[in-house]
Amino acid sequence: MKRSIQFLLAVAAALTLAACSTTKPADTSTDSSVNSSSSDTEAEALARQRAAAEAERQRIANLLNSTTIYFDYDQDTIRGEFVEMLEVHAKHMQATGKQVVLEGHADERGTPEYNLALGERRAKAVEQMLRTYGVSVEQTEVISFGEESPASLGHSEEDFQLNRRVELKYQ
Amino acid sequence: MYNFIKSLLFIGFLFAFSVAKAEIQIFITEGRDDARPIAVVPFKFESSSVVLQPPHDFAKIIADDLARSGKFNPTELSKLPSKPNTLNDIKLDDWKTLGVDAVVYGSVKETSPGTYLVAYDLIDPYNDKAIFEADIESGTYPIIPQASHLMLLKTKVANNDNFRWAAHIAADEIYEALTGEKGAFATQIAYVEVNRSDARPYQLFVADSDGFNQKRVFASRRPIMSPAWSPDSEKLAYVSFENGRSEIVIQNIATGTRDVIASYKGFNSAPAWSPDGRKMAMVLSKDGNPEIYVMDLASKSLNRLTRHYSIDTEPSWHPNGQSLVFTSDRGGKPQIYRVSVNGGEAERVTFEGRYNAGAEFTPDGNAIVMVHQVNGNYHIASQDLKTGNINVLTKSRLDESISIAPNSSMVIYSTVQGRQKVLSTISMDGRFGMPISSTTGEVKAPAWSPYIL
Missing domain, CATH: 3.40.50.10070 (TolB, N-terminal domain)
Structure with missing residues (x-):
């Protein structure tokens, strides 16, 4: 279970890096032209600042690229690891005014009708957290698919973990 | 042009309607x-x-x-x-x-x-x-x-x-x-089949009780759930996501006529016809969380039966139409409760096990059959309502979607066999069971018809 999530995260990170690398060369070329006309210490400070800003940009881009929140069995509590990601999405939504559909899902254990309710409960937990970070009521819509739309079609614990999720879908 | 394509699609749809598929084995x-x-x-x-x-x-x-x-x-x-x-x-x-x-x-x-x-x-x-x-x-x-x-x-x-x-x-x-007991072979089952390679993968079928004579009655790009037969066995109610989210549809099987009867904010689910066919119990989350409602099908007016911040779902009518059982996690974990058709206080019915859900009354009203968790596995179990005794009927681990034959002899349900989602039956005493296996996609959500005359 953990391995597949790590794999997913790795894929997400790789995609993010690939996306960033296209804009990077332009940045470094401007950096070097600035460097030549400034004193060393100022240049270092500036570079550090830029590196920090770049790291922050990348962190946010990474988090914005992650749009799936995973849940524990029969739970709708948002795990600590997803709080930062939701905060970043909330700020992005506030800044852009974008609409987001929150799709709630469950694994196949238990009954489909109960799982439809569980999927809604999870999506509402995410909606509530976005709300506390200032996202307005009009920007989100909750749709539950219960166990009807699994991300992974198998029947193992790993599949179940991948299926217990809420997906953020920007409209 | 658009209208032309639309009418072509419509003809295609009618055609799909009439083509019977290969039998399930x-x-x-x-x-x-x-x-x-x-x-x-x-x-x-x-x-x-x-x-x-x-x-x-x-x-x-x-x-x-x-x-x-x-x-x-x-x-x-x-x-x-x-x-x-x-x-x-x-x-x-x-x-x-x-x-x-x-x-x-x-x-x-x-x-x-x-x-x-x-x-x-x-x-x-x-x-x-x-x-x-x-x-x-x-x-x-x-x-x-x-x-x-x-x-x-x-x-x-x-x-x-x-x-x-x-x-x-x-x-x-x-x-x-x-x-000395009535047979239930001349009956039908409705079920959902998912064929992921099809353009419209989610398909609602009706077949004879032996799995032969499959007829597709609806197909969609989005999920279909919870088919339920009307007591006169002429119509099916089910949940369809065809418009992007769950709605309750009633479809006449012979004519194909469809009506969306519940499309409220939130989700619309778990339709259950009253024994007289005039009302339908359903679960709506329009007021913020899932509650059981009874809709009068003629007037479409709603009567809310439950009031609780927990999940309330899966209503099933007692054969006399006077009460319903449903699933609620108001006690922390899903358990079965019973409520009068007029609402009021709900009474807890199941106490054994951490997870009991999806209960159906037996045709005599003396017992319920439900999904019952034992050691992390989900089995079919019956519970005598007088004694409270539970009888676990199945050994498989991912059982769900119970429907009982009208003569009470067998239960049909969905389960996972190997890596495939299949339908299976089990006798009411748990002694005889067998899978009904599809040659193609995943099959689930079976509903056994009433007696067909």
Whole structure:
């Protein structure tokens, strides 16, 4: 279970890096032209600042690229690891005014009708957290698919973990 | 142009409607030691035309039905001592030696192209006082010694379209004559099949109770859930995501006419017809969280039965229409509760186990059958409502979507076998079960029809 999530995260990170690398060369070329006309210490400070800003940009881009929140069995509590990601999405939504559909899902254990309710409960937990970070009521819509739309079609614990999720879908 | 394409699609849809798919296969995996031995002799076929055989093997359909009930064990054809087709051919000693409780034999005669006269009898080789039921007019059977062993003497007219159905009715008559309880072979099941390679992967089917005669009644790009038969067996209610989120639809099976009856904010789910067919219990989350409602189908007015911040779902009507059971996690974990049709305080019904859900009343109203978790596995279990005793019926681990045969003999449900989602049946005492396996996609959400007249 953990391995597949790590794999997913790795894929997400790789995609993010690939996306960033296209804009990077332009940045470094401007950096070097600035460097030549400034004193060393100022240049270092500036570079550090830029590196920090770049790291922050990348962190946010990474988090914005992650749009799936995973849940524990029969739970709708948002795990600590997803709080930062939701905060970043909330700020992005506030800044852009974008609409987001929150799709709630469950694994196949238990009954489909109960799982439809569980999927809604999870999506509402995410909606509530976005709300506390200032996202307005009009920007989100909750749709539950219960166990009807699994991300992974198998029947193992790993599949179940991948299926217990809420997906953020920007409209 | 757009309208033209739309009408093409519509024609395509109608076409899809009428095309019957290949049958889903049924095979038996578990035997049963107390099944009664019975001989079903292949029927003789007579035809004056070029037709060499009837559209289906009438005797085999009867034998397979009886075997699927778990109550009968039809003799292998190679072990039959003789192959009689009329009462005159019967040698009682042959069948006593074989040790069968009963013998079915008969004939199929093509009377005109596509029309068949099917004659069949049921005899008890031991009991010469079997004499049988009233629909045999006096004097219509031969006055020979074997006649006193007759339990059934029947004829039917069938055509190519209803030939299998006629055989299921015959199996019901034989089952009732031998067990004293009504048969449920001439019934249907509705279920959802997911064929992920199809453009519209989510498909609602209706098939005969043996899995044959599949007819697709609806197909969608988005999920379909929870089919439920109307008490007159003419309509299906189900949940469809065709418009992006869950809505409750009622569809007339014969005409294909569809009405969206619940499309409230939040989700719309778990439709359950009242026994009189005039109301429908359903679960709506329009007021913020899932609650049980009863809709009057004529006026579409809603009456809310539950008021609780927890999940309340999966209503099932008591056969007398006066109360319902439902699933709620108001106590922390999903358990079964019971509430009056007029609302009021709900009473907890299940106490054993951490997860009980999806309960259905048995047709006599004395028990419920539900999904019951044991050691992390989800089984089918029944609970006697008087004693509270729980009987776990299945060994499989991912069982769900219970539906009970109208004669209470069997439960159909969905489960996972290997890596495939399949339908399976289990006898009400848990002693006889078998999968109904699809040759193609995942099958789930079975619903057993009421008796079809």
